[in-house]
Amino acid sequence: MKIYSFIIQIIAIAILSWLICLIAPWWSFVIIAFLSGLIANKHGAFSFWAGFLGIGIYYLTSSTFSSKGDGFEFVNQIGKVLSSGAENPISGILLLWVGTIIFAILGGLFTLSGALLLSNEPSNKIGSGKAKSRTKGLKLDLKRYQ
Amino acid sequence: MTRKLIGVVIFIISVIFVLILNSNIGSIPSIGKLLSPSHGFWSNIDIQENKGKQVEINAIHGKVTIIYDENHIPHIFADNEEDLYYAQGYVMAQDRLWQMEFITYVASGRLTELVGEKALELDRYHRRIGLKKSAEESIALLTNDPLTKAPITSFTQGVNAFIKKAKRGYLPIEYKLLGYQPQEWQPINSALLLKYMANDLTGTDNDIEYTNALKKFGREIFDILYPDYPASPDPIIPIGTPFHFIPLQAPLKPANASLNPNEKVAMYKNPIKPFLPQRGLGSNNWVVSGSKTSSGMPILCNDPHLSLSFPSIWYEMQLNAPGINVYGVTLPGSPGIVIGYNEHIAWGVTNAGMDVRDWYTVETDASNEKYLIGNKWEIFEKINETYKVKGSKNHSETIKWTKIGPIVYDSQFDTKRNKLDLVMSWTALKPSNDLKTFLLLNKAKNHQDYLKALDEYWCPGQNFVYADLENNIAIKEQGRFWIRYPEQGKFIQNLKDANVKNILNYFIPNQQNPYILNPERGFASSANQIPVDKNYPYYILGFQYENYRNRRINEVLTQSKDITIDDMKNLQYDNLSIHAREALPIMLPFVKNTTNEQGKEIIQKLTKWNYITNYDSDAPSYFYKWWAYFETLAWDELKKTDEADFIYPESYTSINIMKNHPNFPLFDIEGTNKNETLQDVLNISFDSTIAYFNRHPEQKEFRFFKNTSISHLAQIDAFSKKNIKIGGYAGIVNATSSRWGASVRLIIDFSNGKIQGYGMYPGGQSGNPGSNAYDTFVEAWTDGKYYRHHFYKNIHDAINNLKEEK
Numbered sequence: 001m002k003i004y005s006f007i008i009q010i011i012a013i014a015i016l017s018w019l020i021c022l023i024a025p026w027w028s029f030v031i032i033a034f035l036s037g038l039i040a041n042k043h044g045a046f047s048f049w050a051g052f053l054g055i056g057i058y059y060l061t062s063s064t065f066s067s068k069g070d071g072f073e074f075v076n077q078i079g080k081v082l083s084s085g086a087e088n089p090i091s092g093i094l095l096l097w098v099g100t101i102i103f104a105i106l107g108g109l110f111t112l113s114g115a116l117l118l119s120n121e122p123s124n125k126i127g128s129g130k131a132k133s134r135t136k137g138l139k140l141d142l143k144r145y146q
Numbered sequence: 147m148t149r150k151l152i153g154v155v156i157f158i159i160s161v162i163f164v165l166i167l168n169s170n171i172g173s174i175p176s177i178g179k180l181l182s183p184s185h186g187f188w189s190n191i192d193i194q195e196n197k198g199k200q201v202e203i204n205a206i207h208g209k210v211t212i213i214y215d216e217n218h219i220p221h222i223f224a225d226n227e228e229d230l231y232y233a234q235g236y237v238m239a240q241d242r243l244w245q246m247e248f249i250t251y252v253a254s255g256r257l258t259e260l261v262g263e264k265a266l267e268l269d270r271y272h273r274r275i276g277l278k279k280s281a282e283e284s285i286a287l288l289t290n291d292p293l294t295k296a297p298i299t300s301f302t303q304g305v306n307a308f309i310k311k312a313k314r315g316y317l318p319i320e321y322k323l324l325g326y327q328p329q330e331w332q333p334i335n336s337a338l339l340l341k342y343m344a345n346d347l348t349g350t351d352n353d354i355e356y357t358n359a360l361k362k363f364g365r366e367i368f369d370i371l372y373p374d375y376p377a378s379p380d381p382i383i384p385i386g387t388p389f390h391f392i393p394l395q396a397p398l399k400p401a402n403a404s405l406n407p408n409e410k411v412a413m414y415k416n417p418i419k420p421f422l423p424q425r426g427l428g429s430n431n432w433v434v435s436g437s438k439t440s441s442g443m444p445i446l447c448n449d450p451h452l453s454l455s456f457p458s459i460w461y462e463m464q465l466n467a468p469g470i471n472v473y474g475v476t477l478p479g480s481p482g483i484v485i486g487y488n489e490h491i492a493w494g495v496t497n498a499g500m501d502v503r504d505w506y507t508v509e510t511d512a513s514n515e516k517y518l519i520g521n522k523w524e525i526f527e528k529i530n531e532t533y534k535v536k537g538s539k540n541h542s543e544t545i546k547w548t549k550i551g552p553i554v555y556d557s558q559f560d561t562k563r564n565k566l567d568l569v570m571s572w573t574a575l576k577p578s579n580d581l582k583t584f585l586l587l588n589k590a591k592n593h594q595d596y597l598k599a600l601d602e603y604w605c606p607g608q609n610f611v612y613a614d615l616e617n618n619i620a621i622k623e624q625g626r627f628w629i630r631y632p633e634q635g636k637f638i639q640n641l642k643d644a645n646v647k648n649i650l651n652y653f654i655p656n657q658q659n660p661y662i663l664n665p666e667r668g669f670a671s672s673a674n675q676i677p678v679d680k681n682y683p684y685y686i687l688g689f690q691y692e693n694y695r696n697r698r699i700n701e702v703l704t705q706s707k708d709i710t711i712d713d714m715k716n717l718q719y720d721n722l723s724i725h726a727r728e729a730l731p732i733m734l735p736f737v738k739n740t741t742n743e744q745g746k747e748i749i750q751k752l753t754k755w756n757y758i759t760n761y762d763s764d765a766p767s768y769f770y771k772w773w774a775y776f777e778t779l780a781w782d783e784l785k786k787t788d789e790a791d792f793i794y795p796e797s798y799t800s801i802n803i804m805k806n807h808p809n810f811p812l813f814d815i816e817g818t819n820k821n822e823t824l825q826d827v828l829n830i831s832f833d834s835t836i837a838y839f840n841r842h843p844e845q846k847e848f849r850f851f852k853n854t855s856i857s858h859l860a861q862i863d864a865f866s867k868k869n870i871k872i873g874g875y876a877g878i879v880n881a882t883s884s885r886w887g888a889s890v891r892l893i894i895d896f897s898n899g900k901i902q903g904y905g906m907y908p909g910g911q912s913g914n915p916g917s918n919a920y921d922t923f924v925e926a927w928t929d930g931k932y933y934r935h936h937f938y939k940n941i942h943d944a945i946n947n948l949k950e951e952k
Contacts, residue, residue, distance in 0.1 A: 018184070023314075026182035027164050034157075062183035069193025074916040078187045080864035081323060099181040102167070109160040116153025 006050060009040050013054025013107065018062055029055055033107040037114020047115035048108040055107025059100045067092070172537055173262065175325030190319045190916035198948045203236055203307075205229035206300060212237055213944050215936050218911040218919035221464040223941040228300040230467040231481045235304025238461055239331075242478035242913040243308065244318035245457040247328055248859055249479060250335040253342035254278045255533070260324055262536040273531050274545055274554045276575050277345060281337040283577035288337060294582050298333050301481040305331035318914060320860055339479040340581060344574035346452070347606035351503045351689045355793035357637045359784070363812075370807060371795045374633075374686070375676060376693040377802040380700050382609060382621060382677045383660050384667060391658050393683035399631040400643035428674030428692055429496035430718070430879060431611040432699055433619040438668040440708040441897030444613035447714050448485055448494025449888040451881045454856040456865055456921070458909025459889045460484075464937060465588070472588040473903060473937045475890050478913075482584045485892060487901050487937075490591045491614040492894040498607030498623050499674045501687040502573040504634075504649075506641040508553065510567075517548055517569075518642040524549060548641065550649045551575055569641055571649050573626050578604035583624075593618050593663070600624040601656050609672035615896055621670035622661040623677045626653045630685045654684055669703045671696065673879075693798045694724040694877040711904065714893045719930040720879040725797055726769045727757045732804050733772070736828040744836050759848060760873045767851035770875065771838055773797070775831035780824075782816050797877070848873065853884050856908055856924065858915075865915040870908075872928045893932065903935035 013036050017029035033051040040050065067075055075092030083089035090098075167178030180186045197216040202209050210224040210233040220237045224230035239246065251257050255273035257265035272278075288294045309328050312318075321327060352372075360368045379385070429450035436442040452459050460475035465483065474486015485494050509518040516523045526546040533541040546553045548569050556567040579602060586599030596612050600622055603610075607625020612618070628635065629652050660677040662670055673695035676688060702717055703709075730752055740746060748768050755765035777794055778785075784792040795803070803810050808824050815822045815830075822830075838845075845851040854872055858865040872887070874880030881887060890907035908927045912919035926933070938944035 021182065021184035026179045026185040027168060030160070030164060059183050063188045066183065066188040066191045070191055070916070070918070074191050075187065077864040077915060078319075081862055095181075099183070099186075102177075102181060106160065106163060106167075109156055109163070113153045113157035113160060116149050116156065118153075 005040070006046060009036055009050045010054045010057065012036065013051060013111070014057040014061070017055060017058040017107070021058075029058065029103070030106055030110045033110035034114040037111035037116075038118055040115070044112055044115060048112040051111025052104045052108030054111070056100050056104035058107075059103045060096070063096055063099065072096075170325035173325075175323055180322050186322060187319055187916070189316060190322075190914055192912070192914055192917040192919075194918070196919070200945075203233060205232040205236075206303065211941055213941070213948065215948075217462075217922065217933055219462045219464070219936070220911075221936070221938055221944055222466060223944070224467040227467050227470065228296055230465055230470070231297040231300040232304035232307070234463070234465060234481055235301035235306075235331075236308045237304075237463070238478050239305040239308035239312075241911055241919075242457055242461055243305075243312060243328060244320040245859060245913045246305070246335070246339070246479040247331075248320070249342055250338045253281070253338040253345070255531070258533050258535040258541075260326060260536060263538050266533060266535065266541060269533055270531075270541075270543070270559060271554075272345075273533075274552055274559060275345070275349070275570060275572070276547075276552050277338065277341045279529070279547075279552075280575045280577060281334055281341045284341070284579065285334045285337040287577050287579045288581060289333060291579055291582060293585060294579055297481040297585060298336055298581070301336065302331050302333050319916060320862075323862070324860070336480045336581070339477060341574060343477065344606045347497045348500075348502050348572070348574055348689075351501050351505070351635075352793055353503075353505045353636065353638050354791050358790045358792055360637060362783070367810075367812065370803060370810065371799065371812075373799065375680065376691065376796070376798055377806075378697075379676050379679065379693065380697045381675060381679050382623060382670075382672045382696075383662050383679070383682075384665060385679045386681070387662065387665075387679075389658075389678075389682055391683075393658065394629055394652075394655070396629055396631045396685065397634070397645060397648045397652065399634070400640075400645075428499065428690075428695075428881070430671070430673045430695055430699060430881075431494040431496045431609065431621075432669060432671035432703060433494075433611045433613045433621070434669040434703060434706075434709050434714075435619045435664065436617045436896075438703070438707055438709050439897070440710050441895070443615075443617060443896035443898075444619050445709060445711065445714055445896065446487075446492045446494060446611060446613040446619075446894040447718060447892065448496070448611065449718050449891045450485070450495065450497075451886055452889040453885055454854070454882075454887050454889070454908055456856055456858045456867075456909055456915070457913030458907055458911075460907055460909075462890075462905065462907075462911065466938070466940065470589050471939070473935060475892070475905075475907070480581060482581065483588050484584055485890070486588075487894050487903060488588060488590070489901065489939075491587075491593075491596060491612065492896075492901060492903075493587055493590075493596065493613075494611045494892065494894075495608040496611075496672045497674055498609055498625055498627075498677065499688045499690055499692070500607045500623075500625065500627050500677075501635055501689045502605060502607065502625070502627065503689075504571045505638050506550070506569040506571065506644060507638060508548065508567050508569045508641045519549060520644055520646055521642055526553075549646055550641075550644065568638070573628070573653075574605045576604065576626070576650075578626075580604055592616065593620065596620070597622070609677070611670060611672065613894070613896060615899065615901070617896075618664055619670055620661070620663045621672060623659050623672075624656065625659075627659065627684075628652060629654055630687065632685045633687075634685065635687055658684075667704065671699050671703065673699055691796070692877070693796065695879050695881065698722055698724055698879050711893055711895055715904075715930060715932060717879060718888070718891050718893070719874075721759045721873040723757045723759050723766065723769075723875065723878050725773075725801075725877045726755070726759075726766070728798070729773065729801050729804075730755075730757075730769065732801065733776075733828055736825050737832045740829075740832065742833070742836055744840070745832065748832075748836065748839075758873075759875050759878055761847075761849035761871050763848055764846040766848045766873075766875065767846055768835060768839070771851070772831055772835040775834045775838075776800075776828060779815060779827045779831050780813055783812055852882075854882050854887065855884060856921075857885065867921065867924060870924070870928055888927075891927070891932065901937065903937060904932040905935060906932045 016032045020028045037047045072092035075095055079090035079092055079095050168176050196214040196218045199214040201212045206228050210229050213221045222233045255269035258269050288298055431448040433446040435444055439445055461478045462475045464473040472483045472488040474483040476484045516525055529545045531543055550571040553567045554570045583599050583603040590596050603624045604626045609623050612620040674692040675696035676691045751765050759766040781794045784794055813824045813827050849871055854870040855868045872882050874882040876883045893904045895902045906927045908924055910919045910922040
């Protein structure tokens with residue numbers, strides 16, 4: 001059941017971020033990520049990944065949908081502009097992944113900080129072992145702070 | 147507690163991360179904004195099918211309907227003119243906002259605000275020549291005239307309505323890449339755009355170069371190098387046409403007008419000459435009467451040659467409201483249509499090429515507060531200018547104005563200069579309401595309306611070609627042109643001897659400007675050549691008269707009969723080089739004894755060449771390279787240096803010199819012990835040509851030699867196109883050089899009692915590089931294809947036609 005709430009949180013972050021960015025500044029998705037961290041108040045690692053994946057999905061789907069008509073032609077041009085005349089310019093696909101990762105990290109950090117700021121015990125204990133092993137990649141050992 | 151603290155730390159770090167991504171750092175724009183899927187470059191991707199797209203917008207009084215055709219050309223249908231121009235502003239901004247605003251930054255000398263210090267000299271030049279000041283004075287005229295007030299006010303409101311919307315979501319990519327926001331559109335921006343065009347088309351002269359040449363070589367050589375009339379002219383008004391009017395008296399030549407050879411004024415360096423067109427480029431227009439066409443009705447053609455750029459110079463549209471129905475191309479940033487047709491008439495323009503900019507030396511008093519003009523002391527008007535420089539501190543300067551114009555060059559601006567300053571007098575500086583001409587032409591019904599519209603026109607002087615459904619054809623060179631004594635304005639003059647009244651207000655009356663209605667030869671044409679022969683009672687001075695394209699157009703039109711639209715298309719794409727046809731028979735005999743094998747091969751190719759400059763042939767590359775080397779060697783005395791500016795004679799004059807003055811002293815190459823002759827110069831330059839193509843064999847193919855490119859206005863390479871497969875060159879009807887070419891090609895046919903247009907231009911309707919309408923037409927423009935215009939009578943006609951086509 002709780003895995004569902006994790007998935008729901010991811011989808012909610014993705015959709016709400018997309019919606020808020022239609023009317024508010026580019027960074028407004030971090031509000032959604034942060035609030036979702038506060039509300040869902042999951043285990044730190046889960047919170048991070050919920051934000052990371054939610055925003056990652058928002059970025060990937062939104063940008064891929066935008067460029068479906070031109071097959072990344074324009075984004076490749078932007079890559080050339082940003083590479084300022086380099087022989088091997090940044091490709092559109094690379095830009096897509098760079099954007100996705102930067103935005104996803106931001107999403108993850110804001111969801112995580114939202115979850116951590118709420119001092120209650122995290123409601124999510126399920127899969128904590130997995131979470132522990134996943135957190136190995138993170139410099140922060142979240143388990144210590146529970 | 148610790149958990150909370152960690153949360154706070156992560157939160158703070160994350161916020162800092164966002165703040166960094168949100169800031170412009172130096173010339174790097176906000177990365178966060180740029181990468182954002184909703185706000186960044188992703189949102190500029192705009193691939194859509196436009197045909198039949200119908201949009202309604204709320205204008206000032208009511209709703210306006212805009213219907214887009216398959217080429218993304220908007221057809222605007224409004225119930226009144228205010229709403230019409232509001233919608234024009236809105237629609238234009240939607241497609242070209244960045245371009246419209248960027249040009250006003252250039253014209254008003256504010257580029258430093260966007261790109262920093264590197265634009266400072268250019269900005270200073272634009273402010274010092276007074277573009278902003280004359281736009282400010284002109285906008286007062288435009289907003290006080292009821293005919294232009296409403297269009298300009300409504301247009302401004304429309305542009306601002308779009309800006310408001312764009313700021314909420316969609317902004318052109320250039321704003322994102324350069325990291326700035328559009329400002330509120332002001333009526334003066336439209337005036338700035340028109341002054342920018344005036345600068346583009348008349349902001350040049352040869353006063354300094356001619357003064358230097360006269361001082362260096364003396365009168366006899368000077369007159370051979372720079373004659374007022376080409377050796378075999380073919381003017382706009384056919385040779386021998388009588389002028390039935392009583393001319394006004396030319397001013398008296400001041401006693402001190404001739405140059406004092408001891409005066410140290412001659413060797414000026416003219417530091418910045420931005421955006422100067424290459425010689426032999428300009429524009430073509432012609433109109434053939436029904437007597438020469440297969441339909442028995444006129445055909446009007448126009449292809450203005452301007453700098454090839456993205457977004458395209460022109461925006462095409464139809465404007466329809468009660469009392470007006472007009473179709474054509476216009477300059478983004480200004481209401482109305484500049485070249486086009488309505489239900490009664492059609493018109494087109496080429497640049498007049500008349501010299502309307504003169505330079506004067508000025509004497510000041512010891513305090514540097516007063517100057518001598520017409521032997522009277524007057525006080526300078528001082529204008530303080532501040533330049534906001536992105537990433538650096540502001541720059542300020544004071545520009546001094548005399549009664550006739552500003553001091554452009556002084557020790558502040560050109561540090562190499564000696565103490566003598568140069569004042570510029572330029573007809574573009576006078577406030578003018580040139581927009582009125584175009585708005586009147588948009589509604590003109592007949593030949594009288596056309597002449598009345600032209601009466602309002604000042605600068606840049608243009609050749610307005612005309613045709614109507616009554617089978618009339620005409621051409622008129624219109625602008626305010628000074629009445630001059632012979633050679634007045636050809637050299638630098640002394641301000642103390644100047645007659646202020648003459649400089650400010652003594653112009654050839656409009657009705658005496660070169661003009662012809664229904665010429666006997668059955669056609670009228672212009673291609674930036676000298677407008678009249680020596681019968682014209684006024685002294686004519688051009689800054690750059692063409693003498694190839696005009697003759698080619700006239701020879702083809704003279705020989706043609708039963709002309710069809712296809713014939714006109716072929717003529718607009720005509721690649722024959724009269725330059726080569728006239729130069730090579732003189733040049734080739736001089737090099738026939740070459741022993742070099744490659745040289746022999748080149749000679750053989752040039753001998754067999756039919757002078758057609760197709761993009762995939764090699765003969766044109768050999769010829770134009772050889773010609774360039776020949777000019778550099780023959781006119782080595784005329785090389786620009788840091789101390790002095792010079793200019794080569796026109797190539798047709800060089801041919802005339804080769805032919806009629808084979809022992810011309812300037813053929814000698816400076817700095818050698820030998821006294822070189824034409825034979826030597828041609829052989830050395832021929833050898834250099836052989837060596838050049840050995841080093842660059844890939845450039846043998848003409849398209850790689852000339853490298854026709856369409857560059858983005860902000861010089862962003864990824865948004866530009868290079869090495870376009872198109873023939874033609876400077877001095878050829880298809881005048882496509884590396885950066886210049888036909889900015890639009892229009893053919894307007896009057897057969898069957900109605901007007902049908904055809905066109906093509908090197909770009910697309912949208913200024914957005916992420917749109918499929920950004921460069922739609924480039925390939926077809928290259929291949930010589932045209933699209934058929936949809937000129938609807940009214941909105942019902944538009945809807946019905948679109949339904950039928952579907």
